Amino acid sequence: MTTPHKADLFAPGHIGAIPVANRIAMAPLTRSRADMEGVPSPFAAEYYHQRASAGLIVAEATNISRAGRGYALTPGIYEGAHVAGWAEVTKAVHEAGGRIVLQLWHVGRISHVSLQEKGVAPVAPSAIQAGGTVFTLEGMLQPSMPRALALEEIPALIEDYRRAARNALKAGFDGVEVHIANGYLLEQFLRDSTNKRTDRYGGSIQNRARLPIEVVTAVAEIWGADRVGVRLSPLSTAIGDTPLDSTPQATYGYLARELGKLGLAWLHAIEGQTRGDNAAGAFDFKALHAAFGGSYIANNSYDRGMALKAVASGHADMVSFGRPFIGNPDLVERLRREAPLTEAPAAAYYGGGAEGYIDFPALETV
Ligand SMILES: Cc1cc2nc3c(=O)[nH]c(=O)nc-3n(C[C@H](O)[C@H](O)[C@H](O)COP(=O)(O)O)c2cc1C
Numbered sequence: 001m002t003t004p005h006k007a008d009l010f011a012p013g014h015i016g017a018i019p020v021a022n023r024i025a026m027a028p029l030t031r032s033r034a035d036m037e038g039v040p041s042p043f044a045a046e047y048y049h050q051r052a053s054a055g056l057i058v059a060e061a062t063n064i065s066r067a068g069r070g071y072a073l074t075p076g077i078y079e080g081a082h083v084a085g086w087a088e089v090t091k092a093v094h095e096a097g098g099r100i101v102l103q104l105w106h107v108g109r110i111s112h113v114s115l116q117e118k119g120v121a122p123v124a125p126s127a128i129q130a131g132g133t134v135f136t137l138e139g140m141l142q143p144s145m146p147r148a149l150a151l152e153e154i155p156a157l158i159e160d161y162r163r164a165a166r167n168a169l170k171a172g173f174d175g176v177e178v179h180i181a182n183g184y185l186l187e188q189f190l191r192d193s194t195n196k197r198t199d200r201y202g203g204s205i206q207n208r209a210r211l212p213i214e215v216v217t218a219v220a221e222i223w224g225a226d227r228v229g230v231r232l233s234p235l236s237t238a239i240g241d242t243p244l245d246s247t248p249q250a251t252y253g254y255l256a257r258e259l260g261k262l263g264l265a266w267l268h269a270i271e272g273q274t275r276g277d278n279a280a281g282a283f284d285f286k287a288l289h290a291a292f293g294g295s296y297i298a299n300n301s302y303d304r305g306m307a308l309k310a311v312a313s314g315h316a317d318m319v320s321f322g323r324p325f326i327g328n329p330d331l332v333e334r335l336r337r338e339a340p341l342t343e344a345p346a347a348a349y350y351g352g353g354a355e356g357y358i359d360f361p362a363l364e365t366v
Contacts, residue, residue, distance in 0.1 A: 006314040009307055010336055015295045016226035016265020018099055018174050020055035023311045024332050027299050027322035028058040028103040030074060032350040033357060038063060038076025040085040045092040046358045050329035052098025055318060058177050061105035064164035066117050070107030071135045077164045083171045090172035101175040102168045104161060108185030109146035110240045112136050121147040125188050125195040131241030143240060151199050158218050165219040175227035178216050182233050182274055183242035186212045193243035209255045220262055229266035230259055235281040236274045248283055256292040268297040304335050330362040339363055
């Protein structure tokens with residue numbers, strides 16, 4: 001797809017090298033149903049299979065390393081057992097004719113010592129403690145004080161992303177999305193509110209964008225850039241009470257332009273405060289899309305009418321839905337028919353087993 005590209009929400013197309021049956025994507029949704037070793041839930045294959053009519057599934061954020069974990073019961077992609085678990089998922093989605101990419105995640109400072117190996121401090125660009133809470137086996141706790149990554153540790157961190165990307169390939173995914181959003185590690189490097197480094201990874205916009213660009217470059221070497229996307233959230237502060245960057249338009253615009261030069265498949269933007277109003281706040285997402293120059297997936301509190309308009313006008317190549325996909329496995333068909341949507345209770349979002357996960361019926365059996 002080139003930009004701007006006016007299309008129908010239900011028409012097939014391509015995002016990078018990935019053919020999509022329609023322009024409706026499933027946004028990544030952490031459901032906290034993996035085991036403590038990070039092996040995906042035995043119900044995950046069925047869960048994603050049920051949702052395979054989405055043009056593209058962006059599977060839930062998945063830890064690239066043990067140190068990258070910030071929430072109990074989230075899946076990993078750094079060990080053989082993780083690859084085997086995810087291979088079941090990709091097989092099930094492909095059998096249903098769907099496409100699925102994995103979101104590569106390192107939480108940085110949004111973690112707790114109880115989730116880290118030997119109880120060590122989580123790592124971050126700078127030793128600044130996050131607010132908010134993370135889900136631990138001891139309950140919801142404030143993230144622990146992080147330790148600033150040493151310059152010499154950065155190559156090994158990039159290597160962790162590279163291994164995760166390679167594992168995702170082995171697991172049969174169609175591509176990967178690098179998580180640079182929602183206040184996690186790579187966005188902690190990007191924002192001047194969380195990055196106070198004085199080395200080549202801190203200070204100027206170019207320096208703060210360096211790690212995200214190096215990570216994406218490494219991942220693209222494994223996958224080919226046309227199967228790699230990124231997720232950005234220039235206006236989100238919700239997770240970890242993470243303050244905004246002081247010049248979001250310049251910072252994210254620079255990053256988008258540099259990523260665009262790599263020929264990436266998509267930029268997935270959370271327009272506004274994640275789960276808040278769409279595009280509330282002062283940020284020009286059209287300029288972000290233009291700076292990137294490739295396919296653009298729009299997200300955040302979209303409804304049917306907004307999605308139709310976004311794709312028809314060329315604002316977006318795809319629109320992703322998060323919460324609506326929890327209660328509506330056949331969301332695409334419901335949007336097509338203008339059928340009513342089921343609202344999943346928030347209590348079903350995180351944790352548990354099959355209940356609230358694979359028991360939301362499709363339209364025919366409602
Ligand atoms: C239960 C839940 C889990 C989420 N997990 C992730 C995640 O793993 N990665 C991510 O980038 N965003 C995550 N998000 C944010 C969603 O992808 C999406 O941006 C947000 O829900 C807004 O889209 P919506 O209005 O269509 O739900 C999560 C949201 C919810 C409600």
